[in-house]
Structure formats: C-alpha cells, structure tokens
Amino acid sequence: MWGGINLSDLTAPALLGLTVLLILFGYLIPRNMYKEKVKESDNWRLAYEKEKERGDVSDAQTAELLELAKASHSIMVAMFGTTRERKRLSGEADVVPTPTKK
Secondary structure, three states: OOOOOOOHHHOOHHHHHHHHHHHHHHOOOOOHHHHHHHHHHHHHHHHHHHHHHHHHHHHHHHHHHHHHHHHHHHHHHHHHHHOOHHHHHHHHOOOOOOOOOO
C-alpha cells in the first residue's frame, strides 16, 4: 500500500504513468548515474580529507616556526642588548615586535 493506494489494483498504464512521474521528479534514476554520483562524492570526500590533513600539517609547522622566531628574538635581544629603555630613548624598532603588557 502506497499512500492509501493498493499497487496491485493499478492498471499497466497507471503503473507506467507512475513510473514516468517518479523519473521526472527524480525519485528514480538510472544505475550508471547513481554510480557516477557516488564516485563524485567519494572524490570530494578524499579531497576534503587531504585538505584537512594539509591544514593540520600547516598549523603544526606554523607553531614550530613561531617557537623558532621567539628563540631567535631572545638571542638577538641578548646579543645586541636591546632593552625597552634603549628602544624608548633611541626610537629604534625591536627585532621582532612583542606584545606589551598593560
């Protein structure tokens, strides 16, 4: 029973019309079209997963580079004696800008 209509009571032309309507409204699609859509969906899923992995690697590299920059900044400040007082008096820029605490 489908929507209150018993399918065994329908005539051949009614079943054919119902089938055509289902195809036109997109409820029935050819098998090869379905397989193409599944393949396309799998390709997009793989692309998404690769991009997500690439983003994770990029984030890890950025964090590592930031740590290296902080270490380099500390070394430069220690080597050249750049202090806040000297920067304030001379107007020179620091090697790497650091956030000020207020």
